[in-house]
Amino acid sequence: MTERPAAQVLSGPPAAAALLDEASRRAARLPRPPHLALVRVGEDPASVSYVRGKAKKAAEVGLSSHVHALPEATPQAELLALVAALSADPAVDGILVQLPLPAHLDPEPVLRAVDPAKDVDGLHPANTGALWNGHEGLRPCTPAGIMALLAHHGVSVRGQRAVVVGRSALVGRPVAGLLLNADATVTLAHRATPDLGAVTREADVLIVAAGQAHLITPDMVRPGATVVDVGINRVPTGDGRERLTGDVHPDVAQVAGALTPVPGGVGPMTVAQLLMNTVIAAERQHALMPEGPGEHVR
Incomplete structure (x- = not known):
């Protein structure tokens, strides 16, 4: 019996590079560089690294950014006041509050305080509602990045049976909505789904x-x-060491037709989509400004 060839690798870096190139081209057409405000509370090493990386990548694409680094003990009211000020500032196009926040802070009111038009994380209820109703809005970065990754590699989901395993507000639920909007037939499953394998085996796109x-x-x-x-x-x-691995066993490469690697698959798409969202937010803000001389002066 002939052994099935290994799955096509759906690599993230080239897809992310294409998305970043598009973001850079579109940003260059705007009257000023789109501005991303990054809010970080505390000195968690992972958060510090993530925010630094986002600011660096923003500069590479031609965006401006500023990191608002607050002390670990920042009160909820002070954080909410900063987010409100950034939301009201016409020079700010996108706002990202780096999660997780310190334990004494409730993230829900903070995320709701972000102007939906500047919510480049796509987590505000207004943007969530827009997604599920098929209306215009900013989409969560990882789910939107997944769709861009599939498109880059020529994978169409239209008319396909798609199964999503995972129901988080960050990935599972929103990617199910994006698949529905792209005309896939979608099943949303999770670890408590009885006979999960029977459900996942139905998927053209898993x-x-x-x-x-x-x-x-x-x-x-x-x-x-x-x-x-x-x-x-x-x-x-x-x-005594650790290695990164995904939710999918590596041997799936011998069965699937195409598979994202871990690492090097979806990960690079998240930051790329964040910057694209910032450009989209800036484009919409400029389009809403009144016509006439000086219309883009801040």
């Missing part, structure tokens, strides 16, 4: 964002399916 290493095994995948692995898990290697 997106896994459950947060459990190797949850999806080869016997749970339809031969030739497109599989997008959103999971990032750290597992011990046995020598």
